[in-house]
Amino acid sequence: MKYTLVLVALVFSFNSFSQDKKSVWDGQKQIELFDFENKKDIKSVKTLTSKIEISNKKGVTKGSKALTLFLKGDEKLSGIDIKPKKVLNSKGLKDFCFVFDATNLTNVSANVDVEVHSSKGGVFRRMACMPANSSETYYFELEGKDVEVENGLRNNPPAWKSKSFMMANKGARSKVDFSQISKIRMSIRSAYEDKIIVIDNIRLVESPERDPNYLIGFVDKFGQNAKVDFPLKISSDNELKKLADIELKYLATSKPMDNRSKFGGWKEGPQLQATGYFRAQKYKGKWALVDPEGYLFFSSGIANVRMANSTTFTGMDYKNEAIRHRDPEDVTPEDSKNIVAIPNEIRKTAYKAYPGRRDMFVELPSYDDPLANHYSYRRESHKGNIQHGETFSFYRANLERRYGEQFEGSYLMKWRDVTLDRMLDWGFTSFGNWAGEEFYGSKRLPYFANTWVIGDFKTIGKGEWHNMGDPFDPEFARRAKYSIDIVADQVKNNPWCVGVFVDNEKSWGSEGSFRSKYILALDALEMDETSLPIKGVYMRFLKDKYKTAKALSKAWKVNIDSWNTLSKGISFHNAKKPNKTMAADMGKMVEIYADKYFQIVHDALKEQLPNHLYLGCRFTSWGMTAEVRKAAKKYVDVFSFNYYREAFGKKFWSFMEEFDMPAMIGEFHYGATSDSGIPYSGLQQASDQSDRARLYKQYMNEVIDNPYFVGAHWFQYFDSSITGRAHDGENCNIGFVTITDRPYLEMVKAAKEVHKNMYERKYGETKK
Template identity: 30%
Template sequence: MDLTRIFSKVGGMGFIFLVAISCNSRFNKEEVHRLVLFDFEDQAQTEFVKPQDATFKLVKDKDNSHIQVNNGFTLRETGVKLLSPENKPWDLSGYYQIRADVSNVGDEKMQVELFVGNDPDGLLRWYCSDYVDLAPGESKTIVVDLAWTPWIFKPQIDVKGMRGVPGKIKANLTQVTELTFCSRYATQSNSFTVDNVWAEGKYEERSPDNFFPFIDEFGQYIHDNWKGKMLSDIELKEKAKLELDYLSKATGPKERGTFGGWTGGPKLEATGFFRTEKVDGKWWIVDPEGYLFWTVGLNCVASDAVFTGISHRENYFANLPGKDSDFGQFYGKGSFAIHGFYKDKLPYDTYNFYQSNLYRKYGDDWLATFQDVAHKRIKDWGMNTIGFMSDFGATRQHRTPYVGSVWINDTPKIEGSEGFWGEFHDVFDPSFRVAVRNSILSQKEGANDPYCIGYFVDNELSWGQLGSLSIGTLKSPATQYAKKVFVNDLKRKYVQIDKLNKVWGTDYQSWEALLKATASPDHEKAKADLVAFYEKIAKTYFKTINEELKKVAPNQNYLGCRFAWANNDVVLTAASEYLDIISFNKYEYSVADFKLPEGVDKPVMIGEFHFGALDRGSFHVGIKKAKDQAERGQMFQDYIQGALKHPNIVGAHWFQYIDEPNTGRFDGENYNVGFLDICDNPYEELIEKVKETTYSLYEYRTNNI
């Protein structure tokens, strides 16, 4: 095919390329336009490269030039910023994607991440980012989508309470001044290259007229059709009958014991409860009967997990039922929203489309049928665990092992700390232990139950960068218990304030002055003391919970706090002293190369992972993207098989059982992450691959290193 390329100079740096392409393009059928932001062929472009905890150099090859970044690991985003030239921001609002070529030129595997812009709303900034996994010597192209769909509404429409919105550009991209390339969650120095940074993709523009309402009586998107979309109650009931008939005959995988352990493997000591043991160099869970057990489960097996807010958004929904109708029972009140549209609108009215669809399918016995079918599905799918935050009515039936969930509530907080889910506990306040004890006693569902594997306690705590909680402590008022303990530790170490001042480069007049001060010291100069107290916080947190949990549930495993995001060796090593199994929420494409800190050898459980797609009426793929349901299945298999090969990993739980509502849960998440859609129908292509994986999981783990 003959391509015609047109070059047009933009500003001082950047070119628009219009390239004729075939009519089946995902973009405009006539042309793709492209804006080159950096190609590094002109050395003057390096003036607009700003390193952070890194150095860089221009590398000129025979036919190409690029920059090589040598980064450290003291910052969350260690790498470089590429700045718009001559104080002229880029207008990227007319482009669907940013692309950049990157390579790993170091000796270790790494992830290179790209953030487009610096929106003050951290969530919007995260939307405009992505990353790639790179083995040493490997090159890839990072692709960041700038809108939720390849088409946009013009003019843009205001849709609230949803993270993914059809036809919407993700953020204000008319005044972009920077692109950030970093080594994601770096824990060591490494090197990567950046080249050919460009924007491309001409949007199809659509009118927003008649968009509202856009959700039908089943909770589905009105303005599209797809395989499996329900069009009537009759169709819904017919599909339910077919599945119930199938499940009544399904037997699940062979060689499984009462609790799902592998009867075809070795028989170990049976204690009557789940425990862990290392066998032939690999960690395993051992079930109550003494069989090897690798936990593969689903989070949020609960019909009440997927309500959506309707207050202030009534026009989004077609045919909401009357509150005095049979479907009125599915209205409710939302009382929690730490982020998003409903954060300052508590309480708010809600509706649960998923439960109403269960009622359409199963009638008045919908909840009992939901619980029964969940057990049957999990067994048929070759899975063996009901995961985090699930239905007690289902777990109490003693048909499928499960995990317990405890949230430590009503604790004093370190006022100077910060995190996505809020401030961190002040573990030195005497009332912290009281709160831990009360929280465990009030949430002890599963204690001493043979079917309960153990307890997750808290979720995705913000441990931050190394020493960050110590800095938060110093920023807190003098009345903070943690601060009093920290200052007393420093007083014991240095005795005299002048000695601390010499090390920290500060000028406190007294220990009392340090206690009252709220400014942060130089992090590098105070690093040893900041890290020491940070470690003390971590050890005190895990030790206190371990002691109180074991008083109530001595036969269950302490599964930890579901570490997420960046985690350093100090906190992980501290946790390993008190946890039976260390849990991580790992949203990656693979965990085959997962590493624990040097010297730590403990069993590991993946608390959350998922992959989502947009081919079945959803608006958001979730955290990890697939192109369709079949690829979701392949990604599940790749992830689980990578985990099965890992000697420390003893299980992985998918988030979650049911798709999130298209109009968003309490914080706006509206991800296609379920094994089931909003109408309670399984995604067949995904399930097929799941079963292919799980039916042979024990043999796979045993035969692969």
């Protein structure tokens, strides 16, 4: 997009500036940081794959000037750093917010990230979706009562009333001293197209008086936001049942799209060799899956269609610790467990472990209520201040309200059938990862199986998500085989099972700094060889290559006085100016680790499930390196990536040209807070439900157009609880259906539009 042409073409009708006539910020003590009225402010701005100019037109909210950002699409990052010569001082302010005005001059919404860096160490990262052609005030707290407090919610609702837009957390909460600010970054990442954003009036403002009850009673009996209205809000049990009856009548006459084979492949396209199982094949320059009957197949699905992630902490716990017992041979992580029945003798020991948490709910069923069967227990959480405790599934409870219970569990059987009817009616060709096992035998929609390698084996380091298992520990291989044997019993020789994902979003390391890229080697090298099998493997690699510790020291330009010293452990995490030889050796060690991991999993899978595809471990954009991908290439049948960005894009995927292998998107999504009643949009944001639908279509069509990708899976089927899923507090508007099981019609329409001509778009011909 040519910026000059865009500016000439801009004839927009803007929303009025969204502050109140008397803004919530008026009268509050504040410090102006940048208003871009003088050259000094401009000299502090550094462009990052972007352009800037001073404007005196749209977007000026203070004085006569503002800063216009011309941001580039399909870039890893495009934005600005504002870094003044002297640190910015917040002296004199108590609890305070970072506040700025922004005008989006683009015809589509923009996902904008803001980082505020403290000169004393630490950074806050926040995000907002700026609606198309809009002017808004955006803010987030830097200092305040709740800034670093973990309460089981990824993002809180606003603590005071305002028309300004509260930016959402991007990462975990933490305590940072913002008495001095060293840098401000504003950016977009991997956007579909160029964006033009005008920034003005950046300031620190003392926080308004907060509502002391803003977290009390904000969840109604249906799990909805009790304090705001929104389009799909349910008001009664009868309304739920009435809407269910209307949908059931419609679904009774619906059917899959006409051009689909038995397994969802392209019936009107070419028919290749049929093997009775799913496989991958390159067809006329494009990778494809091939269904059991030989038809070209693209896996468009929804992930996490199950009850395991539907619960939220209630604030209650039990004094009887028997509920926290673990079977050492268990192969299922806590966040993948279904509802756990709680014996009455344990329930009798319930107590209010987290009073503030319990007070969030207007109404929860008593233990003798028919809906008490939707209570469960979580023995651990990944993030947040609640380590373990009682949980409740509003989604399950609403299903029972919606469909009734003719016999025990009948509402779940009805949900299973309705879900399958919906998926086929909406045009999906498969489930994504983590489909409930109740769908495995339906013979209506293909699915993917999954497992994890978890157990009491040696681990390396302290990854963000979990320690990384040592694949050279024999216990690792035993646990991998044990887990895969269990999956094999569930799906072996079932033609409806496309393949198996093993593990998820592991901490492989990331491109960037020396430390982040080679963390698997660095963490192992500082450990004692006698306590970690892979350390011995690394030692043999270095001894074979360098023969003496002196030669290694010379090559790496570090001091290693003996092999014995290195064997006991040396830290190279903060090595000054590591040279190319050291980096190459670290890269080789990371590859050794990854090669062994993928080889163990591959061999165990192919022994038990030779007819099913191995779909890898679902890499992330932030957690993989070239060395790990190189190792995986030798073993996986299809690469898998969880990729949360505004756009799928092209530049990031250039490495696929080198590999020339099929790949799949395991997760992506968008959410909106404006019309869902949910405090947190999700990892990628939209301005409203219509914008979610637009972004979904855009992303899907980009994946379909890529010659290497054979599928993409939306995460997830239903919205998160607004009080946060028990695993990590995510409280997002990311579902195709609400917590009351009402479909978002904008998303349904978008899915049908994508799927209607998906195969023609992907493979571009019909059978002669």
